[in-house]
Amino acid sequence: MTGRLQGKTAIVTGAASGFGRGIAAKFAAEGANIIIADLSSEAGEAAAKELNGVFSRTDVTDPKAWEDVLQLAVSKFGGLDIVVNNAGATYANKPTEEITEKDFDLVMNVNVKGVYHSTNVLVPYFLKEKRPGCFIQVASTAGTRPRPKLTWYNASKAAVINASKTMAVEYGPQQIRFNCVSPVVGSTGMTHLFIGMPDTEENRKNFVSTIPIGRPSTPADVANACCYLASDEAAFITGVNLEVDGGRCV
Template sequence: MSQKLANKVAIVTGAASGFGTGIATKFVQEGCKVLIADLNAEGGQKVADELGCSFAVADVTNLEHWKALLEKAGAEFGGLDIVVNNAGVTYVNKPTETVTEKDFDLVMNVNVKSIYMSATACLPYFLENQRPGVFIQIGSTAATRPRPGLTWYNASKAAVMNATKTMAVEYGPHQIRFNCVAPVVGSTGMTHLFLGKPDTEENRAGFVSTVPLGRASTPADVANACSYLASDEARFITGVNLEVDGGRCV
């Protein structure tokens, strides 16, 4: 492997499964020291054991949990270089007028408030230590090409993209980079919610037919994009929304 992330330390949220596991795997392969954060204690520890990295149970909407993650990264690895905000949720695809307040609060808290919490906890560390940093948010093509039935999920990802671009401008002078990676739907634990029906090859076929490259996104696709953006190869890249979507948004 190229080891493009050698001597780097990263926190990857929601890494007990799906895209998060793919990102953590790629980062470890590239020489990064990774702290996996997830509410799923059993799943997160299992991935950490398999990859030989660290794990902590964390609620990404809780500031004290973020402070604990930062402290753990410093204690175990000597600091922090990269924050990957991968944890995210959705509600089942349904008419907007039937979306409950609980549904709304869920996507706004986990998808948007978590970004606020990560910045609130970690930005002072980078600023006070005059240390370059990288924040990568896992967004969605829903932010730029929204489709019916997921209005408030789409809106949450649009907020993530906008906040990322804003912070890229604000903190660029401090050499702290903010970027988004926007996957098209893949086969993860949330796919059935996006589809509004079971995640089967037959049910995905209609959606996949709209992707010019002819398939859904994979954890490896997302991980490769994150690895590049986290590396020094991308040191002049900030404020981008990188669509990893096989041409879906064209």
């Protein structure tokens, strides 16, 4: 049996942990060559070893790092097909008037400018090679159904959803697809910051109480949605924001 992503090459940012690691694991299981692009060398190397992928130490806010990771995809696997912009950052949940300029810059640099650099470097590659491309941005339900005290994180995800829809329209004729996946709260390295306290089942209760299916999202939930969007089954799907949220956004 061949996998749903057999022979495709994917860069997954932030794949050393959390949702990104789940996405990389699913993509590898479905036959893709995976490049784990993350700031964290130790966790990234470990993930690459376990998933039979390649690790590239990448800071998504650095355009040179994007040039390097593209070069790696071309030299190691002969080209690139899929980019999952999953790396993200946030500050701890707090009243909006207390958010510092440093907090603001962090979310905008990683969550928005990281996607900007990815497209500035990779879209010219897809155009030049006349190769269909597939961008998937891990946004968040925060982008359309915001919770209080996360104003600029929420706004950064809204920006990514809007930018992806714009690029879907702009590059549709060249067969470059742009979609978002928007998870509801999960249990990852970032969750304690969203809920503003240690990530325990008890402390997550407030957030989870607004999810009709009654549980947080998992890396597997997010990975399954990304796999569909990355596969040829989604060849006609572009510009969507697919909520992986157990009904939170209804």
